[in-house]
Amino acid sequence: MYKKNKSVKILLRILNGVAMVIVGIIFCLPFVWMILTAFKSLGDTILIPPKWILDELHWENFAAAWQSGPFLHYIWNSIVSTVGILVLQFLVAIPAAYAYARCSFYGKNLLFGLTMITMMIPSQLIFLPIYLLMSQWGLLNTYGALILPFAGSAFTIFLLRQSFMQIPQEIVDAARIDSASEFQIITKIMVPLAKSSMVTAGLFSFISHWNDYFWPLIMTTNDTVRTLPIGIAKLREVEGGVAWNVLMAGNVILVIPILILFFVAQRQIIKAFVYSSK
Amino acid sequence: MKGGKKKRKILPYFLVAPSIVFFLVFYIYPILYNMYLSFFEWNLISPTKDFVGFQNFKSLFSSDEFLEVISNSLIYMGTVVFFTVIIALLLAVWLNKNSFIHTMIQGLVFSPYIISFVSVSFVWMWLMDVDYGLLNYFLGLLGFEKCQWINHPDTALLSIILVGIWKLVGYDTLVIIGGLQSIPKSIYESVAMDARPSWKTFLQITVPMVSPTLFFLVIVNLITSAKVFETIAIMTKGGPLNSTNTLVYYIYKVAFDYFEIGSASAAGVVLFVILAIITFFYFKILSNKVNYASD
Numbered sequence: 001m002y003k004k005n006k007s008v009k010i011l012l013r014i015l016n017g018v019a020m021v022i023v024g025i026i027f028c029l030p031f032v033w034m035i036l037t038a039f040k041s042l043g044d045t046i047l048i049p050p051k052w053i054l055d056e057l058h059w060e061n062f063a064a065a066w067q068s069g070p071f072l073h074y075i076w077n078s079i080v081s082t083v084g085i086l087v088l089q090f091l092v093a094i095p096a097a098y099a100y101a102r103c104s105f106y107g108k109n110l111l112f113g114l115t116m117i118t119m120m121i122p123s124q125l126i127f128l129p130i131y132l133l134m135s136q137w138g139l140l141n142t143y144g145a146l147i148l149p150f151a152g153s154a155f156t157i158f159l160l161r162q163s164f165m166q167i168p169q170e171i172v173d174a175a176r177i178d179s180a181s182e183f184q185i186i187t188k189i190m191v192p193l194a195k196s197s198m199v200t201a202g203l204f205s206f207i208s209h210w211n212d213y214f215w216p217l218i219m220t221t222n223d224t225v226r227t228l229p230i231g232i233a234k235l236r237e238v239e240g241g242v243a244w245n246v247l248m249a250g251n252v253i254l255v256i257p258i259l260i261l262f263f264v265a266q267r268q269i270i271k272a273f274v275y276s277s278k
Numbered sequence: 279m280k281g282g283k284k285k286r287k288i289l290p291y292f293l294v295a296p297s298i299v300f301f302l303v304f305y306i307y308p309i310l311y312n313m314y315l316s317f318f319e320w321n322l323i324s325p326t327k328d329f330v331g332f333q334n335f336k337s338l339f340s341s342d343e344f345l346e347v348i349s350n351s352l353i354y355m356g357t358v359v360f361f362t363v364i365i366a367l368l369l370a371v372w373l374n375k376n377s378f379i380h381t382m383i384q385g386l387v388f389s390p391y392i393i394s395f396v397s398v399s400f401v402w403m404w405l406m407d408v409d410y411g412l413l414n415y416f417l418g419l420l421g422f423e424k425c426q427w428i429n430h431p432d433t434a435l436l437s438i439i440l441v442g443i444w445k446l447v448g449y450d451t452l453v454i455i456g457g458l459q460s461i462p463k464s465i466y467e468s469v470a471m472d473a474r475p476s477w478k479t480f481l482q483i484t485v486p487m488v489s490p491t492l493f494f495l496v497i498v499n500l501i502t503s504a505k506v507f508e509t510i511a512i513m514t515k516g517g518p519l520n521s522t523n524t525l526v527y528y529i530y531k532v533a534f535d536y537f538e539i540g541s542a543s544a545a546g547v548v549l550f551v552i553l554a555i556i557t558f559f560y561f562k563i564l565s566n567k568v569n570y571a572s573d
Contacts, residue, residue: 019372020383026444027386030401033412037404046410092296099293103286111294118305120557124505124526125549126308128533128542129315133308152300182289211394213508218530229396233512236400244404251397258392266385269392274452 031255038062038249045244061249065235068246070223071253074231081146081216081227082209086202088151093201097160098186102172119154127218134219145219146227150209156201163194203265204272207258228254309550315543322537334544343520344528344545350435351524351552354506358442359499363492365443366450371484373451374458384455388448395445395508402441403428403513428514431521438509438522446502450495457491458484490563497560504552525549 037045039057065071099105100112123130134145167190175185191198213229220226235250236242262269316334318327338344369387373380390398405412406427414424427437465483485492507526510516516523516531523531525545533542 016372020379023369023383023387027390027448029412030398030405030444031389033405034397034401048410048415050412050415092300095293096297099290103290103293105287105290108290111298114301114306115297118301120501120553120560121305121309122501122505122553124507125546125553126305126312128529128539128546129308129311130304131533132311132539133303148300149304152297152304154301157297182286207392211392211396213394213396213511217511218534229394232394232400233396236512244407244410247400248404251400255393255397258394259389262385262389262392270385270388270452273388273391273449274456 034248034251034255037245038252040245042243042245058245061245062253064243064246065250065253068235069231071228071231073223074226074228077143077146077225078210078227078229080143081225082206084143084147085150085209086205088147089153089156089201089205090198092151093153093156093160094186094191097157097164098190100157101161101164102190115152115154115157118152119158123149123215127215131218141220141222141224143225146216146225149215150205153201153205155204159197159201160194163197164190167193199268200272203261203269207261207269207272210258312543312546312550315539316547318540318543320539322533322539327540330540334540335547338541338544338548343523346520347523347525347528347545348548350520350522351504351506353435354439354442354524355500355503357439358446358503359496361439362443362446362450362499363495366447366454366495367485367488367492369447369451370454370458371480374455384448384452386448387451390445391449393445396512398441398445399509399512402437402444402509406437428522429518431517431519434514434518434522438506438513441509441513442503442506446499450499453495454488454491457488461487493563494560497556497563500556501553504549504556525552 036052036054038061039054039059040051040061041056041058044051044054096115100108100115130149131140134140137144139145139148171189172185175189180188211229212227213233216225216227216230220230232247232250232254235247315327317329317331319330319334320327373384373387406414406425408414408424408426408429411427413427417423417425426433428434461484465487505526506524507530510522510524510527511530514522516527525548529542529545529549532538532545
């Protein structure tokens with residue numbers, strides 16, 4: 001009996017190891033392959049069997065990707081729109097979350113319900129009317145079209161409301177006795193104590209919009225405010241077929257900031273995304 | 279003092295007003311306007327919109343292309359959700375440990391979820407390249423014939439589904455791990471005298487205990503996969519032969535390539551109905567969850 005248990009244990013251990021290798025390959029290999037391809041010469045990308053060890057790193061692929069379009073401009077647009085969304089979301093969400101967490105007013109549940117319902121409405125459902133609206137307002141090809149539709153974030157409001165609710169009433173009362181205004185209560189007490197929720201909401205917003213391809217694609221017809229994902233997607237349209245090494249180099253440029261961020265703040269990012277639809 | 283009280287009464291409305299304005303303009307109005315547009319024929323340029331009643335819906339549902347789009351979307355949603363949840367459940371049970379290596383694999387499995395769909399699409403397109411792709415090279419090593427992946431109508435949708443699962447499964451895994459960790463250990467101890475995990479405890483305790491989480495994931499994944507756009511726009515453009523054309527991509531094409539705003543809006547209403555049904559179930563489950571909590 002004891003012996004059987006032991007062999008079962010060894011078998012389980014082997015299975016565990018095999019599973020780790022398989023899962024590791026499935027989830028690592030695409031990234032490894034992307035980076036490896038990005039450093040190959042065009043001739044090496046179509047070698048069969050593929051080359052796994054490179055004798056030379058072709059950095060010029062990155063230069064080629066970089067020079068094929070206004071990439072600095074794309075990156076700048078990505079930064080402006082993601083940061084713009086982030087700032088505006090907080091400006092809108094902090095007061096709203098404070099009201100939902102700390103005030104009682106007529107129609108509160110209705111308005112909060114409306115807010116929560118917007119979480120279930122993906123931008124893929126409403127892009128056409130918003131496109132028409134933006135075109136009417138003359139905002140196509142401007143940062144406005146990329147930023148304004150995301151100014152209201154139900155997720156950010158929800159998260160901040162949760163943390164504002166946990167702040168003890170005594171602190172607020174004490175501040176009121178010291179004749180602090182509502183504005184001071186929000187900026188001096190609520191926001192500093194809700195820092196971790198703000199990081200969570202901020203990471204979620206930043207990563208989602210940094211990665212977004214759909215919205216900038218719809219709202220732009222020229223390069224004025226086009227963001228990095230659009231620029232990368234355009235790399236494919238180089239004359240004479242796809243240069244996979246250059247395309248992968250471009251993708252490395254797009255992915256690296258997020259992977260570094262993930263490496264630095266893995267716990268918070270996982271928390272942000274796993275929380276986001278709960 | 280009295281003035282202060284009055285001020286406090288209207289203050290909350292000022293605080294929530296900006297958010298409500300944004301939600302009304304960018305969520306509620308678009309949904310309603312989309313419904314309105316679905317009853318008109320309009321090419322985006324002409325100054326007038328012609329009211330056509332349900333004509334847009336009638337022509338949509340009598341077009342083979344659109345019916346195929348619906349079926350593609352439903353197949354995509356169903357297959358992605360089914361496999362993602364099952365694989366994630368197995369991964370979660372396996373990875374639900376706090377050792378360094380397990381946490382690392384959790385992070386690795388999750389990483390595709392936060393990578394841009396653009397990069398994911400390109401990498402998989404390259405992996406699935408028929409002549410020089412790594413996947414066909416491996417198939418060749420194992421003695422199989424080359425697969426046509428996204429180049430053939432029979433395999434294209436399946437290839438897109440594969441990418442969808444790969445991107446989503448890590449998210450589900452971590453959500454399920456969260457669910458597993460909230461199961462009280464005493465339940466296992468009271469049922470199984472020898473606390474060794476087995477298929478029996480897995481099916482009799484683990485699955486029922488995480489079933490609310492699984493239901494929740496099914497709903498969320500359905501919504502996520504109903505939105506699928508990037509893989510299709512980048513990898514297949516809906517082809518070959520319409521085999522990977524799904525709702526969002528179809529709406530996008532009809533609106534911006536054919537300028538048939540009425541048809542695109544009508545297709546948008548169909549997507550809305552699908553999402554509304556899913557959301558309805560979501561709130562039903564949510565209210566059940568609340569019942570559990572208060573019991």
